[in-house]
Amino acid sequence: MNGPAATATLTYVYAVAPPAPALDDLLPGLTGVAGTPVALLTPEPADAGPVAFVISDVPRAEFAEDVLAGRFEDLGWLEETARAHHHVIEALAAHTTVLPLRMATLYEDHARAVRALHEQSQPFTTQLAQLAAHTEYGVKLYVRHAAAPPETTAPDRTASPTPDDSAPAGPESASPGKAYLRARRAQRDAHEDRYQQAGIAADRVAEIGRLHSARHVAHPPQSGPLAAASMGENVLNAAFLVPDAEAQSFTAAIGAAAGDLPGVVLELTGPWAPYSFTALPRSPDPPSSATSTSQADTRS
Incomplete structure (x- = not known):
């Protein structure tokens, strides 16, 4: 590193976005990770393209590679940072098409980040075009637990026989054991039925x-x-990456998909920024003093 300024901060990149006028009013009031201001990083006007990085300048002392590994073991710090990252992404997504990047995507400085922006301009542009007017929704399918038979109904097979136990078993003396077996069989059948319902729902x-x-x-x-x-x-x-024009039909259909299947639960989440649909090539010049880690999921 050369000079004090080069050692003070790293360039933290949240996302790729088109430099839209809608961001001019949003970004000045937006705060990101470590309480840092959020800004738009674009190439020089002479080389300006259709994409830009949304960034913060974060303290090197907190985000340098040799420090970051330990930071990710601090669950409190990790949750706070992930939520701040997610907050920026969601604020952007409310105003423009956004291509989320992984939490802790870092470059040595603005110059390195701009170079990466130039080198990946075409894939970024292609991805943004594919994501325009689309929103992510999550669908989770759960199998309800079948109730276990009461333990008190199980026959005690360890007790020593009494004179009455040695007598031939009549209907009444055998009923506790039979009831327990019937309950276990019913539980097994219910379990299998609920998995069949899950297959229908899927x-x-x-x-x-x-x-x-x-x-x-x-x-x-x-x-x-x-x-x-x-x-x-x-x-x-x-x-699911859903076209905005299909969002109402998609959510309504998912909401009704398991209404007649009491053994399962369908949970719909979203709308989200398209976290699950970011597939970008690795930068030819990855950050040299910091790392990029997978996005912690703070969505509920």
């Missing part, structure tokens, strides 16, 4: 996506005790 979601979305992405199902306890087992976690 087919319906796929057909709705075919009719009303431009693209879709399948994410890994979410797991964890909190999600399982509240909703059931997540068996489908998909994102």
Whole structure:
């Protein structure tokens, strides 16, 4: 690095966006990660193109590569930074087409960022054209848990036999064990039925996506005790890129897709900026003193 200014900050890039007039009023009042102002970084006017970076100048002491690895182990810092990043993206998406970049996409300085902007101008422009007038929606499918049979109905097979136990079992003496087995069988049948319902719901979601979305992405199902306890087992976690003209039809169809399937729950989230539909080549000159990490999901 040369000079004090080069060591003070790094250039944090939130997204690619067209330098639209709508951003002129938005950006001056927008605050990003680490409480830093947000600005538009464009090439020199003589070389100005159809795309720009939305950036902040962030403290190198907090975002340098050797510091950032430890920062990502601090869950409080990670959540705060992810939320600030998401806030900027959503503010942009409300005013223009936006191509979100991963959290902690960093360059050494403005000059390096502008060079990357030049080198990837064509893919950026193509992606923005594909995303224009489209919005992302999420669809999650959960299988409800079948109720377990009461444990108290299970026969005690460890107790020592009494004289009465050795007698031939009559209808009344066998009923607790039979009731327990019937309950277990009913639970198993209900479990299988709910997975069959999930298959029907998944087919319906796929057909709705075919009719009303431009693209879709399948994410890994979410797991964890909190999600399982509240909703059931997540068996489908998909994102759909929906043309704005189809948004009402898409959301209405998803809302009705599982109405006759009591064993499953369909959850619709969004609208979101198109986080799931960013597929860009790696920059030929990636940040040399910082890293880019996957986007932490702060959307609910």
